[in-house]
Amino acid sequence: MKNKILIILLILFFSFCFFVLFKSLQGSSIYVPEKKQDRQLSEFVSEDLLNKKKITSEEIFQGSDYYVLNIWASWCAPCRKEHPQLMELAKNSSIKLIGLNYKDDPKKAKDFLNKLGNPFSIIITDKTGIISIEFGGYGIPETFLISKDKKIIKTFIGELNDESIKQINSIVK
Amino acid sequence: MKKLKIFLILFFILNFFSISLAEKNDQLKIKISKNLRCVVCQGQSIYDSQSDFAVSIKLLINNKIDDGLSEAEIYEFLKDKYGEWIIYDTSFNKKTFILWGLPVLLFFLGGAIILKKIVFRRT
Numbered sequence A: 001m002k003n004k005i006l007i008i009l010l011i012l013f014f015s016f017c018f019f020v021l022f023k024s025l026q027g028s029s030i031y032v033p034e035k036k037q038d039r040q041l042s043e044f045v046s047e048d049l050l051n052k053k054k055i056t057s058e059e060i061f062q063g064s065d066y067y068v069l070n071i072w073a074s075w076c077a078p079c080r081k082e083h084p085q086l087m088e089l090a091k092n093s094s095i096k097l098i099g100l101n102y103k104d105d106p107k108k109a110k111d112f113l114n115k116l117g118n119p120f121s122i123i124i125t126d127k128t129g130i131i132s133i134e135f136g137g138y139g140i141p142e143t144f145l146i147s148k149d150k151k152i153i154k155t156f157i158g159e160l161n162d163e164s165i166k167q168i169n170s171i172v173k
Numbered sequence B: 001m002k003k004l005k006i007f008l009i010l011f012f013i014l015n016f017f018s019i020s021l022a023e024k025n026d027q028l029k030i031k032i033s034k035n036l037r038c039v040v041c042q043g044q045s046i047y048d049s050q051s052d053f054a055v056s057i058k059l060l061i062n063n064k065i066d067d068g069l070s071e072a073e074i075y076e077f078l079k080d081k082y083g084e085w086i087i088y089d090t091s092f093n094k095k096t097f098i099l100w101g102l103p104v105l106l107f108f109l110g111g112a113i114i115l116k117k118i119v120f121r122r123t
Helices: A002-026 A077-089 A106-116 A130-134 A162-172 B002-034 B052-066 B071-082 B097-122
Strands: A045-048 A054-056 A066-072 A095-102 A122-126 A142-147 A151-157
Touching: A066 A077, A066 A162, A077 A095, A077 A106, A077 A162, A095 A130, A106 A122, A122 A130, A130 B052, A142 A162, A151 A162, B002 B052, B002 B071, B052 B071
Parallel strands: A066 A095, A095 A122
Antiparallel strands: A045 A054, A045 A122, A066 A142, A142 A151
16 A cells, blocks of 8 residues: 555656656747846946947937837847848837947947948947846847836847837837 | 154055955955856856856946945846846745745655654664
8 A cells, every 4th residue: 555655656756757847848948037027227328339429328218208229239140130120110200219239349330330221319339238237138139118217118139020020019109 | 754654554554454355345246246147158157157248247246346235236136137047046935935945845854754764663
């Protein structure tokens, strides 16, 4: 009787382990940061890529109901791929498109924009990567939809696609 | 001569304090970066990793310590940005109670089984 209970318990234990591991195999192995809705932005100071003037977050996030902040760099291949999507997004007048140039050579960044077009209303630089941490970013490209009261509504990790543009436009309208 | 002596004593005392403070801060930076997970690497702490993300986080830790933030405040800041997962030594809450409670439960369960076996053998 005791042996039977032990066997049943062992079977249950191994079934549980199998189930947990099997479920884990189906999940993505890429870590996605916990999505904290309506996270308030911290204040920061950066530099304008084009005129090299100091600019505060207060000055960056003003004059629009919605802001889309895109983290990009000239050395990032997926950024080149998503650029047409950003050019498309720039047509939406309800959005202020902000570029965050991440750990990049300013000359190369300007060449990148001259070649592919500049969709951004303003481009700030992040030479050390600390500003992207303020947004909770962990890689590039990454895009954040930010509300008027400086809260992050949605985060798009990786390059933007047609679906993400649709999502942004449906929220902004 | 007396003034020079006082100046030298003060100079050495101040130097000693600034060196010990810098050393203390360095140890704190290492402690914090060892307790943070590199979210873009596999199985590495911020301290071990040389990824872009880890380098930026290390710099951020330096800045925050220089700004006078405590260890707990730095963890809180990063938890707000990246969630509880970024910290290896997680706090006890409703999301982590299994993580903290299960080893204790298994320990007592194992202990009870061993104890029972010993008592059973004696009788």
